[in-house]
Amino acid sequence: MGRALVRALTEMDGVAVSAAIEREGSLDLGRDAGELAGVGPIGVRLTDDPLTAFAAAEGVLDFTAPRASLAFAELAAQARIVHVIGTTGWQDGDSAPLKAAARHARIVKSGNMSLGINLLAALVRKAATALDEDFDIEIVEMHHRHKVDAPSGTALLLGEAAAQGRWIPLAERSVRVRDGHTGPRHKGDIGFATLRGGSVVGDHTVILAGQGERIELTHRAEDRQIFARGAVKAALWARDKKPGLYSMADVLGLSD
Ligand SMILES: NC(=O)C1=CN([C@@H]2O[C@H](COP(=O)(O)OP(=O)(O)OC[C@H]3O[C@@H](n4cnc5c(N)ncnc54)[C@H](OP(=O)(O)O)[C@@H]3O)[C@@H](O)[C@H]2O)C=CC1
Ligand SMILES: O=C(O)C1=N[C@H](C(=O)O)C[C@H](O)C1
Numbered sequence: 001m002g003r004a005l006v007r008a009l010t011e012m013d014g015v016a017v018s019a020a021i022e023r024e025g026s027l028d029l030g031r032d033a034g035e036l037a038g039v040g041p042i043g044v045r046l047t048d049d050p051l052t053a054f055a056a057a058e059g060v061l062d063f064t065a066p067r068a069s070l071a072f073a074e075l076a077a078q079a080r081i082v083h084v085i086g087t088t089g090w091q092d093g094d095s096a097p098l099k100a101a102a103r104h105a106r107i108v109k110s111g112n113m114s115l116g117i118n119l120l121a122a123l124v125r126k127a128a129t130a131l132d133e134d135f136d137i138e139i140v141e142m143h144h145r146h147k148v149d150a151p152s153g154t155a156l157l158l159g160e161a162a163a164q165g166r167w168i169p170l171a172e173r174s175v176r177v178r179d180g181h182t183g184p185r186h187k188g189d190i191g192f193a194t195l196r197g198g199s200v201v202g203d204h205t206v207i208l209a210g211q212g213e214r215i216e217l218t219h220r221a222e223d224r225q226i227f228a229r230g231a232v233k234a235a236l237w238a239r240d241k242k243p244g245l246y247s248m249a250d251v252l253g254l255s256d
Contacts, residue, residue, distance in 0.1 A: 001063035001086065001224065006037035008228035009061075015232055019053035022046045023068075059235040063227075066090050073101035082238040084231045085109040089151025102245035106238040110248035111153025113230030117204065118248050120219045121161040124206050127215065128165025133188045135208040135215075137162045142195035142203045151176060152196040154204050159190050160171045162206065 002020065009017045018035035026048065034042030047053060054060060054075045059082030062072050069087040076083035083105045085098075101107065111214070112118065128137060139162075141155040151159075156170075163170035169187065175191045185191070202221035207214060221227075230248065237251045249255040 001227065002033075003037040004224045004228035005061050005063070005231060006033050006042070007039055008225060009066040009234050010034065010037075010039050010042060010232035012229065012232050014236060017042055017044050018057045020044055020046050021050050021053055022048060024048040026145070029221075050075055054081060055245050057081060058239065059084065061086075061231045061235060063231070065089055066094055070094060070097050073098055073105060075105060076107070078122075080104055080243075082106045082108070082235050084113075084234045084238070086111075086113055086227060086231055088156075089149030090153075098247060102243060104243050106241050106243055106246070108234040108238050108246045108251060110234075111157040112227070112235065113248055114219075114221060114226040115230065115252060116221075116226070117154055117157070118252050118254050120206070120217060121140065121158055121249065122254050123217055124158055125161040125165040127206075127208055127217065128162040131210065131215075135210040136185060136187075136189075136191070137166075138191040138193065138207045139210065140193045140205045140207065142197070142200050144199050144201070145197055147196060150196075151192040152194070152202070152204070154202065155192055157196075158204060158206050159192065162190055193208070207210050233253070 006017060009015050017033060022028050028036060028046050029048055030045050032041045033044045033046055034040055060072060060076055061084045062069050063086040066087055066089055069085050073083055082091050085107060088111050139155045141152045143152060157173055160170050170190060175189050180236055201224055205216050205218040207216050234248060234251045238246060
């Protein structure tokens with residue numbers, strides 16, 4: 001995503017790359033971020049010094065790993081800047097430190113930065129409300145072979161939308177793995193299925209399966225630039241907002 005973000009930042013108006021961060025020891029440190037992203041040199045060399053980078057920036061676009069994003073949120077709070085978090089794979093205990101950082105930083109966090117998925121989430125919420133528990137909800141996702149977390153952040157976002165539509169807590173009703181003699185499906189559960197392989201950018205389908213009929217709502221991401229452009233849009237949106245924890249639905253005007 002780092003390369004996609006640099007490409008988006010060089011293509012879009014009103015933004016510029018002030019720094020690009022890699023981990024200590026990375027072989028790419030010192031290389032030009034634009035050259036790595038395939039857009040030619042932009043005069044910004046990869047650094048492993050986030051403190052200096054954050055101090056000089058108005059916002060940070062962060063697609064890394066939960067531990068790194070938590071550390072970056074603390075730095076964004078100290079620098080009082082915008083922090084856009086696309087990272088997925090969060091654990092239960094991660095939300096408290098993020099909320100603490102959002103007292104000073106303007107944080108936009110979403111498992112998916114695309115317009116299409118956030119619109120799909122709104123449709124799923126509506127469908128889950130309209131169709132009662134006689135319609136079983138299952139969420140299927142497929143991603144490229146390099147993805148390390150499951151279910152995807154997007155699948156969980158869509159599951160949350162379905163749970164909101166049904167007024168149920170997702171954590172208590174989600175079934176994330178099935179194996180062996182599982183017994184019959186429990187009415188009202190929200191199931192997840194994960195596929196991994198090849199170069200798939202990101203496919204998500206929410207199935208509402210009833211007796212004798214089935215609705216399938218699908219989004220297929222074809223290009224990672226949709227996530228990068230969404231992240232830049234989120235940063236520009238958050239620039240004049242108060243400190244807080246926002247979602248991509250807030251950015252796109254899709255929240256209730
Ligand atoms: N919300 C959205 O719309 C989207 C979210 N994502 C999510 O973004 C994340 C990244 O995805 P992707 O780019 O494919 O993954 P990659 O593994 O290709 O990239 C993650 C990068 O973060 C770097 N990184 C990890 N920890 C640190 C650290 N402490 N300091 C500096 N750099 C660090 C990694 O370095 P190293 O290789 O050295 O570990 C790596 O270069 C995932 O969680 C993915 O699910 C992806 C696409 C869209
Ligand atoms: O790792 C990815 O590639 C993606 N991750 C996000 C997720 O976990 O949902 C968003 C997108 O689907 C691509």
